[in-house]
Amino acid sequence: MSEFLSQGGYGAYVWPAYAISLAALGAAVALTLAAYRRAKRRLARLEGKL
């Protein structure tokens, strides 16, 4: 396990690369979905009113 974590001594580079990529892509997915739901709700509200 610790061998896996150390990544042959390059863990300090490999893990941040994976963590940052996961965080950035995860944020892109979350923000994209949130904006979509927001737009959908807003349109539904407007269409309900008219």
Added chain:
Amino acid sequence: MFELANPKRFMQFSGALLPWLAGAAALALLAGLVLGFRAPPDYQQGDTVRIMFLHVPAAWTAMMAYGLLALASIVGLVNRHPLADVAAKTAAPLGAVFTALGLVTGSLWGRPMWGAWWVWDGRLTSFLLLLFLYLGYIALGQAIEDESRAARACAILAIVGAVNLPIIEFSVDWWTTLHQGESILRKGGPLIAAVFLWPLFLMALGYTLLFFSLWLIRIRTEILERRARSLMLSGAP
């Protein structure tokens, strides 16, 4: 193609396609991650080769996204189709994310392999310029209030900026660089072993499918927003 340019048809088509696209993206990424961490350390690069599985797909996707942005811009300018404008506009923030990831993971790979986080060579500098093009595109779009004027100005910036794509591509041949040359899509076949090629291919596929999934959702969002805006304008008391 132009059938789909009808927003209503586009909503139906993209709505049916999205679950498959997103599911395939998740599968490809999962398989790529598993194979990537089961691959042995490279004989020269050691375990830093695992950064390649993030770096190369991010960089490829960033360039593909810019190519698509420029194409959509041309269609938007020539055919004056609003859906093309929406496609271009919504691709930019995603492209910027992939570009930033390409730069950051490249830096984390360069430090242990080259001994430098950053060098001002052709490949790195032109790729940094890609990030600035994306950011400039986004800023320009936000600075112009009128929707169709903004789309036109942005389209021109995007098309002119597309000259940077071949510069990035060929920078490793034109200038001396620390960055390695083309080792995958080259004449005579890839130079890297299958055990690295598979995770790389799967991650690249996953990144590409993820980009298309998010792009479609963002286009759908913008269509809904525009519909809401026109409802507000027409229905306002």
